[in-house]
Amino acid sequence: MKALKHTGRMIKSGAKVLVAFRTLPGESNYALVVPVAQLSDAYHDSIIKLVETDEAQQSFEFGEILFTRMFPDGRPMLQALRVDKLLEKVPTDSVLMTPTPNDNIELHSLNVLIAEQKNCAVDELCNFVSGAPREGDKVENVATIKEMGRDVGEPSNIQAKNNTALSDKDIAKGLRSQADALYKEAARLRKEAEELDPTVKKAKAKEAADV
Numbered sequence: 162m163k164a165l166k167h168t169g170r171m172i173k174s175g176a177k178v179l180v181a182f183r184t185l186p187g188e189s190n191y192a193l194v195v196p197v198a199q200l201s202d203a204y205h206d207s208i209i210k211l212v213e214t215d216e217a218q219q220s221f222e223f224g225e226i227l228f229t230r231m232f233p234d235g236r237p238m239l240q241a242l243r244v245d246k247l248l249e250k251v252p253t254d255s256v257l258m259t260p261t262p263n264d265n266i267e268l269h270s271l272n273v274l275i276a277e278q279k280n281c282a283v284d285e286l287c288n289f290v291s292g293a294p295r296e297g298d299k300v301e302n303v304a305t306i307k308e309m310g311r312d313v314g315e316p317s318n319i320q321a322k323n324n325t326a327l328s329d330k331d332i333a334k335g336l337r338s339q340a341d342a343l344y345k346e347a348a349r350l351r352k353e354a355e356e357l358d359p360t361v362k363k364a365k366a367k368e369a370a371d372v
Contacts, residue, residue, distance in 0.1 A: 164261050166260060169256050169265075169268065170256070171256060178249075179194065179197060180194050180258070181195055181248060182287075183271070186287045189283045192253050192268060194249050196249055211230060227242070253269040
C-alpha cells in the first residue's frame, strides 16, 4: 500500500485526522489538524482526493496545498475549514501519524526527526512552510498560520454571514490572495531553478552550436 503523508489519528480517541500544520509559530508543541469524521460528504471526498495527489505528498505541510485549493462550493479550503471550526489545535504528542496501516510514529517524535534532517530546532520548522501566509504578510481575507493556531474554533471576521457560502466578492478576494502567494512561490522556484541551471548558459551554448 502506498504511504501517505499528513494522515494520522488521535491517540486517545482513535479519530482519524489530516495534519494541516505539524507545528505552529511560537508553539512547536501544537499542531493544526482536520477531524475527518466531522466533514460533510462533499468536503470529505474533496480533501481525501487532494491529500492523495502527488502535489500534496510532495508538500512540506498539507496546509500549503489547502491554501491554494477550493472546495466544490467555491470556498477556499483552508479558510473554510477555519470558519466552520474544522481545524483543531492539538498537542503534537496526542497525534499518531499513520502513513500506512502498519507504520506509525507520534507527531512529536516525527517533528524531532524532521528537525534533525533539516539541521534546525523544532521551533524553526514553521519557517519551511511555503505558500501559506505568514505573520506580517499583507494578505486579505485569509488568516495567518499563527492566527489560526491562536483563534481556531472562534468566530472570524473573514467568515461569510451566517456561515453560508461566500459571495462572489469574497471568493474573488480569496482568489487574488492565493494568486499573490502563488506568484511569490513561482518566483522563488524560478530563482532556484536559475541557480541550478542558468538559462544564460543554455543560450550561449546554443549560439556556439549555431556558429
